[in-house]
Amino acid sequence: MHRRHFLIASSALLCAPAAIIARRELRVTEKQGNEFSPVLSAASDSSGNRIGVWQADSWQYSQPIQHRGHDSFFHRQRQELLFFSRRPGRELYVVDARNGSVLHDIQSEDGYHYYGHGCVSADGRYLYTTENNIHDDGAGCIGVYDCEQNYRCIGHMDCEGIGPHDLALMPDGDTLVIAIGGIKTLPSRGRTTLNPDSLAPALHYLDLSSQRVIEKVPAPHFQLSLRHLDVSPDGSVLVGAQFQGKLPSEKPLVYLHRRGQALYAMNTAGLALHFQRDYIASVSIDDHGEWAVTSCPRDNMVCLWNMQSQSLAQVWTVRDCAGAVYDAAYQQFILSNGDGQLLALVPGKRTLTQLAYSAGTHWDNHLTLRV
Amino acid sequence: MIFAAIKLSLRKNSARAYIIGASLAAMSACSPPPSTKVLIDTATLSFLDSYKSFSIASQELATATAEYCQSPNNAPQFELARTKWKDAAKQWSSIQNIQFGPLMVDNQAWKIQFWPDKKNLIARKVESLLKENGPITQQRVDEASVVVQGLSSLEYLLFDNKAGTPQRYIDELGQRRCELLVAVSEHLHTVSAELYNNWRIDGGNYLSTFSKTGDKNPEFPDDNVAIAYLLDTLVSGIELIKRDKLERPLGISGTGQETEARPAQTQVYQLEWWRSQYSKDAIITNLIALKGIFNANEGYGIDDYLREVKQQGELSDNINKAFQQSIAAASAIDGSLFEIANKPERRQAILSLHAELTNLLALLRNDLPTVLGVSLGFNSKDGD
Numbered sequence: 001m002h003r004r005h006f007l008i009a010s011s012a013l014l015c016a017p018a019a020i021i022a023r024r025e026l027r028v029t030e031k032q033g034n035e036f037s038p039v040l041s042a043a044s045d046s047s048g049n050r051i052g053v054w055q056a057d058s059w060q061y062s063q064p065i066q067h068r069g070h071d072s073f074f075h076r077q078r079q080e081l082l083f084f085s086r087r088p089g090r091e092l093y094v095v096d097a098r099n100g101s102v103l104h105d106i107q108s109e110d111g112y113h114y115y116g117h118g119c120v121s122a123d124g125r126y127l128y129t130t131e132n133n134i135h136d137d138g139a140g141c142i143g144v145y146d147c148e149q150n151y152r153c154i155g156h157m158d159c160e161g162i163g164p165h166d167l168a169l170m171p172d173g174d175t176l177v178i179a180i181g182g183i184k185t186l187p188s189r190g191r192t193t194l195n196p197d198s199l200a201p202a203l204h205y206l207d208l209s210s211q212r213v214i215e216k217v218p219a220p221h222f223q224l225s226l227r228h229l230d231v232s233p234d235g236s237v238l239v240g241a242q243f244q245g246k247l248p249s250e251k252p253l254v255y256l257h258r259r260g261q262a263l264y265a266m267n268t269a270g271l272a273l274h275f276q277r278d279y280i281a282s283v284s285i286d287d288h289g290e291w292a293v294t295s296c297p298r299d300n301m302v303c304l305w306n307m308q309s310q311s312l313a314q315v316w317t318v319r320d321c322a323g324a325v326y327d328a329a330y331q332q333f334i335l336s337n338g339d340g341q342l343l344a345l346v347p348g349k350r351t352l353t354q355l356a357y358s359a360g361t362h363w364d365n366h367l368t369l370r371v
Numbered sequence: 372m373i374f375a376a377i378k379l380s381l382r383k384n385s386a387r388a389y390i391i392g393a394s395l396a397a398m399s400a401c402s403p404p405p406s407t408k409v410l411i412d413t414a415t416l417s418f419l420d421s422y423k424s425f426s427i428a429s430q431e432l433a434t435a436t437a438e439y440c441q442s443p444n445n446a447p448q449f450e451l452a453r454t455k456w457k458d459a460a461k462q463w464s465s466i467q468n469i470q471f472g473p474l475m476v477d478n479q480a481w482k483i484q485f486w487p488d489k490k491n492l493i494a495r496k497v498e499s500l501l502k503e504n505g506p507i508t509q510q511r512v513d514e515a516s517v518v519v520q521g522l523s524s525l526e527y528l529l530f531d532n533k534a535g536t537p538q539r540y541i542d543e544l545g546q547r548r549c550e551l552l553v554a555v556s557e558h559l560h561t562v563s564a565e566l567y568n569n570w571r572i573d574g575g576n577y578l579s580t581f582s583k584t585g586d587k588n589p590e591f592p593d594d595n596v597a598i599a600y601l602l603d604t605l606v607s608g609i610e611l612i613k614r615d616k617l618e619r620p621l622g623i624s625g626t627g628q629e630t631e632a633r634p635a636q637t638q639v640y641q642l643e644w645w646r647s648q649y650s651k652d653a654i655i656t657n658l659i660a661l662k663g664i665f666n667a668n669e670g671y672g673i674d675d676y677l678r679e680v681k682q683q684g685e686l687s688d689n690i691n692k693a694f695q696q697s698i699a700a701a702s703a704i705d706g707s708l709f710e711i712a713n714k715p716e717r718r719q720a721i722l723s724l725h726a727e728l729t730n731l732l733a734l735l736r737n738d739l740p741t742v743l744g745v746s747l748g749f750n751s752k753d754g755d
Contacts, residue, residue, distance in 0.1 A: 115755075227755075281750060297750040300470065314477070319603065320751050322750035322751075340592075354588075354589055362750075364750070365754055
């Protein structure tokens with residue numbers, strides 16, 4: 001809306017009879033239905049760390065875990081929920097989606113730990129997780145688990161990059177796209193970056209049949225750690241970066257990639273994006289590949305991107321907002337934050353609406369839909 | 372505010388004390404909880420007031436530039452426009468640090484101030500707009516880049532030692548320059564008036580959004596979440612002053628240590644308001660405003676909440692003392708930051724301010740969140 005129109009509209013509203021104002025409020029209330037699909041998330045509260053499914057205004061089921069969780073995955077074919085530990089955690093929980101009971105409590109193989117993300121093959125048979133091969137001096141790899149054999153680890157694939165983080169299955173069903181963060185850590189040294197001067201962040205495509213990396217796309221800058229991504233139905237990949245050098249870098253942090261091409265920096269379209277801490281947490285694209293959301297918790301910002309014009313559409317201020325997932329049933333993105341809020345972002349709508357609130361709950365980095 | 376008014380009338384008219392006392396008792400029975408009082412008083416006595424002052428100052432600036440452009444030969448009127456710009460920049464400094472609400476919608480702040488301008492975009496874009504054809508109207512400014520809008524553009528037009536002199540308004544392109552000066556001033560006034568309107572009860576009523584938290588509130592489900600945004604405003608405000616207004620342009624390391632062997636690498640053109648040499652004044656106003664937010668000015672602020680509800684009177688006093696010392700240190704700097712940045716013998720005053728800010732920031736960032744029971748950022752502090 002143009003400012004002048006807004007001013008006219010608001011001044012007209014001021015002069016309007018009370019009845020009109022009341023009716024307007026009613027309409028807004030009706031539109032503010034806070035329905036949303038159930039979400040999987042890790043969280044922390046006064047009792048400690050937790051994983052589970054949140055539905056409407058409470059946990060449908062949840063359970064405490066020893067370490068902090070990170071991302072999760074809904075295995076639709078098996079109706080199982082997979083929760084991955086945050087690095088350098090070694091736990092992977094498989095939960096029955098119907099009742100929340102823990103079916104398996106998997107440990108990474110000796111000498112490996114998880115990076116917090118995973119996805120499954122098109123037929124649902126195999127689970128792929130990003131892992132650190134500690135004994136190979138922190139080389140990155142993809143763990144392969146047989147879901148039909150109690151998630152037994154059947155091997156590791158070389159992803160040819162240090163610090164693989166988020167990953168997803170491409171629409172062809174044969175290829176994994178992996179965000180290579182480039183940061184080398186070893187559990188003996190905690191979360192300290194051991195290779196600050198020689199990071200090699202990139203986007204790698206791994207062919208599942210040959211188990212080989214078939215395309216490598218380096219990040220535009222060695223300190224631009226590519227960490228989280230999502231894939232559009234047409235195979236476009238949107239990837240978010242976290243800058244590892246002096247802040248602010250003033251570099252673009254969100255890139256689009258299509259196979260065979262270079263990374264394309266999403267256009268901020270004259271909307272000034274004033275990052276201080278250069279940190280993208282979650283990336284989520286809607287089901288039609290029209291809109292995408294990136295969360296920037298260190299800058300208390302959420303960005304909506306137009307995938308067709310490859311440009312920034314809108315920016316909101318939300319404290320400590322990290323989780324973001326598209327909820328097709330209600331045509332909205334669901335956001336979560338460290339203040340216990342779940343919020344709805346509807347493209348084209350000026351304001352966010354609150355879906356749920358849990359005082360004292362800190363939603364952890366990522367959200368997954370259970371539909 | 373109601374309480375303040377009642378206290379005042381008590382003093383003025385003791386005969387009415389009984390009635391007022393009775394109504395006071397009745398009011399306290401349904402008076403809001405302390406956390407809500409903090410929100411109401413901070414919003415009413417600090418935010419709303421600051422937005423109002425900024426709106427008025429912008430209006431006066433628009434009037435002054437319009438009057439000047441009636442007779443561009445009138446040098447005193449040019450000086451008046453400069454003074455009014457400083458007033459508006461000062462009022463903006465009271466708002467600049469607010470981290471939520473209408474100011475954050477669609478980057479309103481960028482329409483008011485484009486800074487830091489590392490590539491000298493303001494000069495380039497303003498000059499190229501002047502060379503384009505067609506009348507320069509407020510609408511045209513609105514549709515143009517934020518770089519040619521707001522106080523930053525006006526600072527260039529009023530203070531730049533080449534482009535912002537009265538002579539340039541008499542030159543052949545003078546009239547066009549005046550058109551732009553007036554249009555940008557009007558645009559700034561529209562932006563500031565809209566911000567104020569969005570806060571007003573009879574406008575967008577963000578005042579109520581912020582102070583009436585609860586289930587139905589789209590942004591603030593309870594008082595704690597709203598208080599968290601106040602905390603963010605305080606912390607990021609001091610961070611901005613320390614990092615962006617001092618460390619980066621003046622080449623001060625985070626620790627503030629300097630030696631003769633390694634002179635500071637300054638970047639004075641990244642100082643805020645370097646053209647008008649108003650950087651120090653803006654910092655002082657920032658600090659006074661942030662202190663005002665902490666105290667809800669004369670109302671029931673976080674300071675009282677800490678003392679009465681959290682039994683943390685000492686922390687409350689320490690924070691106020693640290694604010695006071697920072698303001699004193701900033702005020703003690705002789706000359707403008709631009710002028711003294713590269714004079715090692717005069718940098719000590721800047722380093723003293725830096726040290727005070729470091730102390731204040733530690734209290735706000737380390738001590739205050741714990742006491743308030745508010746997290747400064749769960750995902751932001753330690754994500755992955």
